[in-house]
Amino acid sequence: MRYNYKSSFEDLANEIFYEIIEYLDFYHVYKAFFNLNQRYQCILTNSIYPIRINILAMSKSNFEHYYNDIIIPNKHRINKIRLSNLFTINIIFSSSRFICKYLQLETLILDNIKSKSLENILNHLSFLPKLNSLTIHPIDYIQNPTIFYLKLFRLPKLKFCRISYETKQDNKEHLMISSNYFSSIEPLIINARFPIDELDNLLSYVPRLHRLTINSLKEFDRKQKDLCSITLKHLKYLSIKIDSIRFKKLEILFKYFFQHIQILRISTNSNIEFLDAKQWEQLILTYMPNLQTFDFYHDGLFCIMCIRNPLKFHETISQFNSSFWTERKWFFTHQHTSHKTLDCGIFYSIEPYSKQITNNCLNYFPNATEVTFKYSFNAFENSISMALNHILPLIKLTKLTIEYCSFPFEQLLQLLSFTPNLNILKFQSISFNQSNFMLIQQNETFIYVSKMNQVKSLDVRESCTLECVEMIMNLFPQIEYIKTGLNKKEIEPIGRFLFSKINKKISKLLFLCISYTPKIYLKKLKTFIKLENLLDDYFIDLVDYNLCIWR
Template sequence: MQRTKRKENDMVQISNSNKKQKLENQITTINSNKYYLEDLANEILYEIFEYLDVYDIYKGFYNLNNRFQNLAINSNILTKINISTISKSNFEDYYHNILIPNQSQINFLRLSNPFVAEIIFAEAHLILNFIRLETIILDNVRDKNFNKFFDYLICLTTLHAITISFAGHISSLDIIFSLIFRLSTLKYCKIEYQQLLFIDFINYDSSSIEYLIINGRFPFSAFHNLLCCLPKLQHLSINSLVNCDDYRERNQLSSIQLKYLKHVSLKLDVHFDKFEKIIKEFFYHIQILRLTIECDDRYLDAKRWQQLILFHMSYLRIFDINHQGFLREIDLRYRYINKQFYSSFWNEKKWFFIYYYESKRQFNFETFYSTRPYRRKDYMYYTEIDEKPGLHHQRENFKSVKHLYIARKIKPNCRNYFSNVNQLTIGYDVEILDDD
């Protein structure tokens, strides 16, 4: 018995010894395959640079030795400059060693700190040396500074895209647009601002812009004339198109045919009667229409939409609508409205919708939106909708959703719908139905 145990112990010791020897051999192999950064080929270092910010490349490699300095200077990565968080002292060093030597090859420039833009635009001959600059992004721009920047931007003949976000008060957005429209090579424009200001669009020349994004409250009274200034427009997105009583009706320009306009995305607070006129005048060639609307229930008239689509938007492929509103009293009309969108016209185009109605305290809340597939990045989840049989077969169609808002009740299978969500908002009176 003792001999048997002794043999077992010997076998365990031998096994442990073998494992130890094997591990030591592996460690020796790892140590013998040790590499130094200097041993890497230039091609590999350039691949590493692609995963790093330009400023990090400069700080990490520029001052190591002459080889890395030349690699940093000659890297194609230096054609795209993104200057976000950087101190003034660090920027001056970076400016003289990286920006100035590479001005002629930079094609992308993002300036997030106001003092950085002021330094670069301080002298005309400096910014004019960016002879290959195609895209510029200006963050936190002051109104007075943009007028100065523009005098140089208009001389950049290769500039195709501009993104501007304004900080603080803007004296005249009307002037801002008039300046942007003068950039003759511009194809893409994105503008962000906080305050709704006077906009006229009466005496402007036509703009070359093809892709326009406006993130800010834009008065509907100026919308007609804006479109008249954009004969080459292909894609339009406005996140707050509003009806402002304080703004008088403008002298309208003569309508033009927007034959290149294919994609329109709008968040509206405008009466349907007014918006319908815009559709008839400008939207004949569009293929994708995305609308987010509040209140006006005339947008839920299926027959009216059917006539508009048949006679004024005959090329439309995607009709994506999201309508929300509050009602004082329960209105049975909405049940009838919902049925209208299930006629053969909508079924043949494979456009499907969901209507949800909820009584909550003294208000009645309704929402109506497109589905199959659901294409938006945000989604409001209701248990009652979840229980509809038609939705269970469409789980794969919610892959576009990044922001999920849970309004009332949570069920375990909710997580099966939204595999790509990275932001979650939960209502203040959410009820958990199961232990999940």
């Protein structure tokens, strides 16, 4: 006798359900199960299991439901919060009383936070007994980085810290050498311009430091002071980008701070003295006896102190082929932008196993998911995609950044046709071979890309016209976030197009950030939205000339 047994997801034990949702974004679990039945609602709200909050792209109404149903009643369960919307940050951390209730919070990531909100939040994070990881990226300028650092160093349990910020001018209030309190931070990543003459002061607060990364270590035009030597016996990894610093000054840094380094990744530019192999050999032998990895990158494409002689340039870099370097298995190569720039170029480290195959174009990065174009290059329409596919799998790319101006639109379309999983696209400006946007949109590649691409976040630095915005929305129908400049004369018709209730093509757009916007447009746009009845439920704010709208 045969029996047919049928089972459903609802037959699973609670313990199995908890194991499954461990692998899912909690918001997706909430959307799928919270309103399904009473049992799942109780499981999600009455559990003792930790919750990870990850709010990147979400409509205002969906966020408010999630906030009221999950976040407010479960503050005590949340062990990770990641936010990238300045409005959601303001809501979740609306008061000191709320901040202090996140007692299980271990990891906090705040992207696009207002600097004023950040000051308030930092004042109260010290009350969170388990907070050990903090990542911060303000949307506007930090007025006083010194106060910012002092508040970070007072967080008692903090182990990991990544901070990114910009300042408008040289800070007049400087860090002082620490004498009474010290931070527990071990990896510290600073994505900002940091003054070299304050480095000793900074390092005095972090005696347990294991890894240090500074995106831009710079020598400012001000009165120099003598640096104080600090022993950092735990610091084994150093990654720095040198900006306007002489080699002799760099030598002092290693003498005073970095004698225990085992891994060094260093990037320099402009100054040809950094290509003096003999200087590097002496520096390493004298101050870095434990160095195992030397990862060097020198960008001399816009060199001020260049060797105006191709033969001399190649003779200089050939010094890095001596036995000192080869015995340690530290190998290098170089590139020129064209045959006209043979007296300068990019000089950089390569992995030992790549030494024999570099010239055969076999440098392949199978796990790469992001790529950035820093400089222009000449290529036929299809050749960029073909060349890149020999270096990395384009199908795996999720983020593409183009940092130089006037990238040909035809080449962008070709790239997009090979990157179906791209989520984030950033570029400075795009050049068009023809000005007729209707003809561009009839192109077969345009139509194909518009149907298959998954781009949800777009950042365009140049100002766009209404016609250009319409074409962008047709090309990227899945778009949720846009940051761009807009033609101020067309800001109202562009607003009408983007937020019209009858325009279903742009229904997925949740967040708009308009760059370089004068303060007067905040009031103008509020009035326009009300008069046109474009949005019923939205937030709008102006932060350092970035006009942000969230709906």
